[in-house]
Amino acid sequence: QVQLEQSGAEVKKPGASVKVSCKISGYKFISFGIAWVRQAPGQGLEWMGWISAFDGSTSFAQRLQGRVTMTTDTSTSTAYMELRSLESDDTAVYYCARRRAYSGYADLAYFDHWGQGTLVTVSS
Amino acid sequence: QSVLTQPPSVVAAPGQKVTISCSGSSSNIGSSRVSWYQQIPGTAPKLLIYDNNKRPSGIPDRFSGSKSGTSATLDITGLQTGDEADYYCASWDTRLSAVVFGGRTRLTVL
Numbered sequence: 001q002v003q004l005e006q007s008g009a010e011v012k013k014p015g016a017s018v019k020v021s022c023k024i025s026g027y028k029f030i031s032f033g034i035a036w037v038r039q040a041p042g043q044g045l046e047w048m049g050w051i052s053a054f055d056g057s058t059s060f061a062q063r064l065q066g067r068v069t070m071t072t073d074t075s076t077s078t079a080y081m082e083l084r085s086l087e088s089d090d091t092a093v094y095y096c097a098r099r100r101a102y103s104g105y106a107d108l109a110y111f112d113h114w115g116q117g118t119l120v121t122v123s124s
Numbered sequence: 125q126s127v128l129t130q131p132p133s134v135v136a137a138p139g140q141k142v143t144i145s146c147s148g149s150s151s152n153i154g155s156s157r158v159s160w161y162q163q164i165p166g167t168a169p170k171l172l173i174y175d176n177n178k179r180p181s182g183i184p185d186r187f188s189g190s191k192s193g194t195s196a197t198l199d200i201t202g203l204q205t206g207d208e209a210d211y212y213c214a215s216w217d218t219r220l221s222a223v224v225f226g227g228r229t230r231l232t233v234l
Contacts, residue, residue: 035223037169044126045161045169045212047223061222095168102157102175108216109223110159112180114168 002026004115019082022096029077033099038092086122093117128226146196146213154194156216163210
Protein backbone atom coordinates (compact mmCIF):
# COMPACT_ATOMS: atom_id res chain seq x y z
CA GLN A 1 0.00 0.00 0.00
CA VAL A 2 1.00 3.63 -0.45
CA GLN A 3 3.07 4.92 2.45
CA LEU A 4 4.84 8.19 3.13
CA GLU A 5 7.24 7.93 6.05
CA GLN A 6 8.60 11.21 7.42
CA SER A 7 11.67 11.92 9.49
CA GLY A 8 11.52 12.60 13.20
CA ALA A 9 10.85 15.71 15.24
CA GLU A 10 13.35 18.57 15.19
CA VAL A 11 14.17 21.41 17.54
CA LYS A 12 15.95 24.37 15.97
CA LYS A 13 17.10 27.80 17.03
CA PRO A 14 15.90 30.94 15.26
CA GLY A 15 17.93 31.58 12.15
CA ALA A 16 18.80 27.93 11.63
CA SER A 17 17.62 25.60 8.85
CA VAL A 18 15.68 22.35 8.96
CA LYS A 19 15.43 19.58 6.39
CA VAL A 20 12.53 17.13 6.58
CA SER A 21 12.48 13.90 4.59
CA CYS A 22 9.56 11.91 3.22
CA LYS A 23 10.27 8.36 2.04
CA ILE A 24 7.74 6.90 -0.36
CA SER A 25 6.77 3.28 -0.87
CA GLY A 26 3.95 1.40 -2.55
CA TYR A 27 3.96 3.19 -5.91
CA LYS A 28 6.30 4.34 -8.64
CA PHE A 29 7.93 7.44 -7.18
CA ILE A 30 8.24 9.46 -10.36
CA SER A 31 4.56 9.02 -11.27
CA PHE A 32 3.28 11.66 -8.86
CA GLY A 33 4.37 14.91 -7.29
CA ILE A 34 4.87 15.56 -3.60
CA ALA A 35 3.28 18.48 -1.80
CA TRP A 36 4.26 19.94 1.55
CA VAL A 37 1.64 21.31 3.93
CA ARG A 38 2.24 22.67 7.41
CA GLN A 39 0.05 23.23 10.44
CA ALA A 40 0.98 25.58 13.25
CA PRO A 41 -0.20 24.59 16.74
CA GLY A 42 -3.98 24.90 16.98
CA GLN A 43 -4.19 26.34 13.47
CA GLY A 44 -5.36 25.24 10.04
CA LEU A 45 -3.52 23.80 7.07
CA GLU A 46 -1.12 25.90 5.01
CA TRP A 47 0.15 24.82 1.59
CA MET A 48 3.89 25.33 1.23
CA GLY A 49 4.47 24.11 -2.30
CA TRP A 50 5.10 21.03 -4.36
CA ILE A 51 7.67 19.27 -6.45
CA SER A 52 7.35 17.01 -9.44
CA ALA A 53 9.12 13.74 -8.74
CA PHE A 54 9.35 13.28 -12.51
CA ASP A 55 11.36 16.36 -13.48
CA GLY A 56 12.00 18.23 -10.23
CA SER A 57 9.96 21.29 -11.19
CA THR A 58 8.61 23.18 -8.22
CA SER A 59 5.95 25.67 -7.17
CA PHE A 60 6.07 27.48 -3.85
CA ALA A 61 3.76 29.59 -1.76
CA GLN A 62 4.72 33.21 -2.31
CA ARG A 63 5.27 33.94 1.38
CA LEU A 64 7.91 31.21 1.58
CA GLN A 65 9.72 32.04 -1.67
CA GLY A 66 13.44 32.34 -1.08
CA ARG A 67 13.37 30.39 2.20
CA VAL A 68 12.15 26.98 1.06
CA THR A 69 13.74 24.34 -1.14
CA MET A 70 12.15 21.09 -2.23
CA THR A 71 14.14 18.26 -3.76
CA THR A 72 13.80 14.59 -4.54
CA ASP A 73 16.14 11.62 -4.66
CA THR A 74 14.74 9.11 -7.12
CA SER A 75 17.33 6.49 -6.15
CA THR A 76 15.80 6.26 -2.67
CA SER A 77 12.23 7.43 -3.47
CA THR A 78 12.60 10.24 -0.98
CA ALA A 79 11.42 13.83 -1.06
CA TYR A 80 12.97 16.59 1.00
CA MET A 81 11.83 19.98 2.20
CA GLU A 82 14.36 22.45 3.58
CA LEU A 83 13.29 25.67 5.30
CA ARG A 84 15.91 28.29 6.10
CA SER A 85 16.13 31.32 8.38
CA LEU A 86 13.70 29.77 10.79
CA GLU A 87 11.50 31.97 12.96
CA SER A 88 9.26 31.08 15.88
CA ASP A 89 6.25 31.33 13.52
CA ASP A 90 7.67 28.34 11.63
CA THR A 91 6.93 26.09 14.59
CA ALA A 92 4.49 23.61 13.10
CA VAL A 93 3.82 20.05 12.07
CA TYR A 94 5.06 19.59 8.51
CA TYR A 95 3.29 17.06 6.29
CA CYS A 96 4.25 15.62 2.93
CA ALA A 97 1.43 14.36 0.72
CA ARG A 98 1.16 12.65 -2.63
CA ARG A 99 -0.06 15.10 -5.24
CA ARG A 100 -2.62 13.91 -7.78
CA ALA A 101 -3.07 16.33 -10.67
CA TYR A 102 -6.42 16.37 -12.44
CA SER A 103 -6.11 15.06 -15.96
CA GLY A 104 -5.19 17.84 -18.36
CA TYR A 105 -4.32 20.36 -15.66
CA ALA A 106 -0.87 21.30 -14.44
CA ASP A 107 -1.92 23.22 -11.33
CA LEU A 108 -5.21 21.67 -10.21
CA ALA A 109 -4.53 18.80 -7.87
CA TYR A 110 -5.50 17.08 -4.67
CA PHE A 111 -3.62 15.16 -2.00
CA ASP A 112 -4.60 11.53 -1.60
CA HIS A 113 -2.00 10.09 0.76
CA TRP A 114 -0.26 11.86 3.61
CA GLY A 115 2.79 11.30 5.77
CA GLN A 116 2.44 11.12 9.53
CA GLY A 117 3.83 14.62 10.04
CA THR A 118 7.07 16.00 11.47
CA LEU A 119 7.00 18.46 14.35
CA VAL A 120 9.50 21.27 13.94
CA THR A 121 9.94 23.48 16.98
CA VAL A 122 11.80 26.76 16.65
CA SER A 123 12.89 28.10 20.00
CA SER A 124 15.85 29.90 21.47
CA GLN B 125 -7.92 34.99 7.58
CA SER B 126 -8.42 32.07 5.19
CA VAL B 127 -9.18 32.64 1.51
CA LEU B 128 -11.91 30.00 1.69
CA THR B 129 -14.52 30.56 4.40
CA GLN B 130 -15.89 27.72 6.49
CA PRO B 131 -17.99 27.83 9.67
CA PRO B 132 -15.72 27.37 12.72
CA SER B 133 -17.88 24.65 14.21
CA VAL B 134 -20.95 22.50 13.70
CA VAL B 135 -22.75 20.32 16.20
CA ALA B 136 -25.15 17.48 15.47
CA ALA B 137 -26.50 14.32 17.05
CA PRO B 138 -25.61 10.77 16.04
CA GLY B 139 -27.61 9.62 13.05
CA GLN B 140 -28.33 13.14 11.85
CA LYS B 141 -27.06 14.93 8.76
CA VAL B 142 -24.67 17.87 8.77
CA THR B 143 -23.63 20.23 6.00
CA ILE B 144 -20.32 22.09 6.03
CA SER B 145 -20.07 25.04 3.67
CA CYS B 146 -17.00 26.44 1.93
CA SER B 147 -17.28 29.85 0.34
CA GLY B 148 -14.71 31.22 -2.09
CA SER B 149 -14.49 33.40 -5.17
CA SER B 150 -14.14 33.31 -8.93
CA SER B 151 -10.36 32.94 -8.63
CA ASN B 152 -10.55 29.72 -6.65
CA ILE B 153 -13.70 27.61 -6.27
CA GLY B 154 -15.37 29.34 -9.19
CA SER B 155 -12.61 28.30 -11.60
CA SER B 156 -11.17 25.20 -9.98
CA ARG B 157 -12.06 21.92 -8.31
CA VAL B 158 -12.64 21.36 -4.64
CA SER B 159 -11.30 18.68 -2.35
CA TRP B 160 -12.21 17.98 1.26
CA TYR B 161 -10.06 16.59 4.06
CA GLN B 162 -10.86 15.12 7.45
CA GLN B 163 -8.38 15.50 10.29
CA ILE B 164 -8.85 13.75 13.59
CA PRO B 165 -6.82 15.80 16.11
CA GLY B 166 -3.29 14.49 16.46
CA THR B 167 -3.34 12.69 13.14
CA ALA B 168 -2.62 13.54 9.51
CA PRO B 169 -5.38 14.84 7.22
CA LYS B 170 -7.26 12.28 5.15
CA LEU B 171 -8.78 12.84 1.70
CA LEU B 172 -12.58 12.59 1.74
CA ILE B 173 -13.69 14.17 -1.53
CA TYR B 174 -11.86 15.23 -4.68
CA ASP B 175 -12.97 16.77 -7.98
CA ASN B 176 -15.90 18.43 -6.14
CA ASN B 177 -17.90 15.25 -5.56
CA LYS B 178 -15.81 12.10 -6.02
CA ARG B 179 -14.95 9.76 -3.16
CA PRO B 180 -11.67 7.84 -2.98
CA SER B 181 -11.99 4.12 -2.45
CA GLY B 182 -12.74 3.30 1.17
CA ILE B 183 -14.67 6.49 1.91
CA PRO B 184 -18.28 5.60 2.75
CA ASP B 185 -21.11 7.12 0.73
CA ARG B 186 -22.28 8.91 3.89
CA PHE B 187 -19.82 11.58 2.75
CA SER B 188 -20.75 13.58 -0.33
CA GLY B 189 -19.60 16.82 -1.89
CA SER B 190 -21.04 19.36 -4.27
CA LYS B 191 -20.09 22.65 -5.85
CA SER B 192 -22.15 25.51 -7.18
CA GLY B 193 -20.60 28.70 -8.49
CA THR B 194 -18.10 29.96 -5.92
CA SER B 195 -19.24 27.71 -3.06
CA ALA B 196 -18.93 24.08 -2.13
CA THR B 197 -20.53 21.88 0.49
CA LEU B 198 -19.69 18.67 2.28
CA ASP B 199 -22.61 16.61 3.50
CA ILE B 200 -22.27 13.89 6.11
CA THR B 201 -25.28 11.69 6.76
CA GLY B 202 -25.86 9.07 9.44
CA LEU B 203 -23.41 10.84 11.76
CA GLN B 204 -21.24 8.66 13.96
CA THR B 205 -19.11 9.61 16.94
CA GLY B 206 -16.10 8.60 14.87
CA ASP B 207 -16.88 11.49 12.50
CA GLU B 208 -15.82 13.98 15.17
CA ALA B 209 -12.92 15.77 13.52
CA ASP B 210 -11.77 18.92 11.80
CA TYR B 211 -12.79 19.35 8.17
CA TYR B 212 -11.04 21.44 5.51
CA CYS B 213 -11.95 22.37 1.97
CA ALA B 214 -9.21 23.18 -0.54
CA SER B 215 -8.90 24.59 -4.04
CA TRP B 216 -6.37 26.09 -6.41
CA ASP B 217 -6.40 29.88 -6.53
CA THR B 218 -5.47 31.28 -9.94
CA ARG B 219 -4.81 34.79 -8.61
CA LEU B 220 -2.48 33.63 -5.83
CA SER B 221 -1.08 30.68 -7.84
CA ALA B 222 -1.42 28.64 -4.69
CA VAL B 223 -3.47 25.94 -3.05
CA VAL B 224 -5.78 27.57 -0.55
CA PHE B 225 -7.42 25.81 2.37
CA GLY B 226 -10.52 26.81 4.24
CA GLY B 227 -10.35 27.61 7.90
CA ARG B 228 -11.05 24.62 10.07
CA THR B 229 -14.61 23.40 10.76
CA ARG B 230 -14.75 21.36 13.92
CA LEU B 231 -17.54 18.79 13.92
CA THR B 232 -18.89 17.69 17.29
CA VAL B 233 -21.23 14.72 17.44
CA LEU B 234 -23.22 14.52 20.68
